[in-house]
Each structure stands twice: as C-alpha cells, then as structure tokens.
Amino acid sequence: SPPGLLLLTSFLLHMEEGHASPTRLVCDNRLIQKYIEEAKDMENKVGQCQELPSLSCPTVLPVVGISLQQWKSKSNETKRLEILCDLALLVCATEGAQAQVTQECGARQLSQLYQHANSFLRLLQTFSWEAGPWEPGCYPCSTEQTHITNIFLTYRQLVQGKLRLFFHDLAKDLCE
Numbered sequence: 001s002p003p004g005l006l007l008l009t010s011f012l013l014h015m016e017e018g019h020a021s022p023t024r025l026v027c028d029n030r031l032i033q034k035y036i037e038e039a040k041d042m043e044n045k046v047g048q049c050q051e052l053p054s055l056s057c058p059t060v061l062p063v064v065g066i067s068l069q070q071w072k073s074k075s076n077e078t079k080r081l082e083i084l085c086d087l088a089l090l091v092c093a094t095e096g097a098q099a100q101v102t103q104e105c106g107a108r109q110l111s112q113l114y115q116h117a118n119s120f121l122r123l124l125q126t127f128s129w130e131a132g133p134w135e136p137g138c139y140p141c142s143t144e145q146t147h148i149t150n151i152f153l154t155y156r157q158l159v160q161g162k163l164r165l166f167f168h169d170l171a172k173d174l175c176e
Contacts, residue, residue: 026168026175036160052106053103056100058145060092060093061154062158064154064162066161076166079169094151113151
C-alpha cells in the first residue's frame with residue numbers, strides 16, 4: 001500500500017465537523033499496532049540501505065524517552081502538546097535529512113517517514129480540545145544526530161512509546 005495511506009484513510013474516516021474524532025481512531029487498538037509495525041518496518045528497511053552517508057549537517061531530534069510515572073501525572077492535553085512538539089521537530093529533522101541524502105534507498109525511506117510523521121502531526125492538530133488549536137513554538141528536549149538511522153529509531157520510539165500510551169489513555173476515557 002502507498003506510504004501513509006492507512007493513516008490518511010483513518011484520518012479522513014474520522015473527520016467530523018472539521019475536527020478529528022479521537023474516539024473511533026483510538027478505540028481500535030489494531031491501528032496503533034499497525035503504525036508501530038510500519039515504524040519498525042521503515043527502520044529495518046533503512047538499516048538495509050547500502051552506504052548511507054552520515055549527515056554533513058547534524059539534525060536535531062526530540063528526546064522521546066519517558067518516565068511512566070511522570071507521563072501518568074500529565075493531562076491528556078499536555079501529552080498531546082508534548083507529542084505535537086516531538087513530531088514537529090521530527091518532521092523538520094526528516095526534511096533536513098532529505099535535503100542531504102541523494103542515495104535512492106535512504107531518500108525513499110526518509111520520504112515515507114516524512115509522510116507518516118507529518119500525517120500524525122496534522123491528525124493530532126485537528127483533535128478538538130477545549131484549549132483551542134495548537135500553535136507551534138514549543139521546545140522539546142533535543143539531541144543532535146548525524147546518522148540517518150537515528151531519525152527512524154526516534155520515530156519508532158515515539159510511536160511505540162508516547163503515541164501508543166496517549167492513545168491508550170484516550171481509549172480509557174472514550175471507549176466502552
């Protein structure tokens with residue numbers, strides 16, 4: 001299937017009055033599992049690319065590790081904003097890497113990663129919350145990296161960690 005097609009399809013299927021309904025999206029646990037598998041698959045594929053160069057200009061990636069205790073103490077809106085900040089930085093890092101990578105295999109995987117991360121970014125921006133629309137301007141903890149594979153590792157960790165936990169937390173409130 002074309003990259004990001006499932007995410008885009010679920011995004012379009014869950015649109016209601018200009019806002020995404022997190023309910024149906026997060027209540028089907030198979031979706032987040034599919035996104036995790038896609039992230040692992042992209043990470044594996046980029047690892048198989050031959051002669052991936054180091055980035056001449058280091059890319060800034062979010063630090064996506066979490067303390068479960070701290071995570072549980074945050075509101076869903078705070079979690080959403082944190083994930084949005086991480087995704088925004090990851091999308092920028094992917095764009096920056098795309099500009100530096102000419103090797104076909106690496107460029108193809110970066111393009112797919114960009115589509116997936118950007119789809120999640122747009123999706124989370126449309127969830128309707130009391131706080132109003134998301135405004136960029138956040139500064140997540142970050143690290144500089146020169147290896148392309150670290151971009152994919154960060155994305156997988158973000159989807160497998162914060163995003164999966166966020167969907168799980170929303171499911172507790174929204175699903176029957």
